[in-house]
Amino acid sequence: MNCLGNVAGIVAPIVAGIVADRVGFATNFLITGAILFVGILCFQFLLGHIEQIQAPTTEVSGIEETNKAPA
DSSP states (O other), X not given: OHXXXXXXXXXXXXXHHHHHHHTOTHHHHHHHHHHHHHHHHHHHHTSOOOOXXXXXXXXXXOOOOOOOOOO
């Protein structure tokens, strides 16, 4: 996952420059919007229901929980 994120970070500016040079800069916004829309659909339909997990008990984790607020 980190590898694909890094590759996308390298490739995206190159592709955006080529697209801007050949068809205009506004097309980059349309491409970005389409990718965002696909991401929203994937998040909505493929991810499923997200629930918060419970913290393990002190016996399992060995860490005592404190309720002190950070200074």
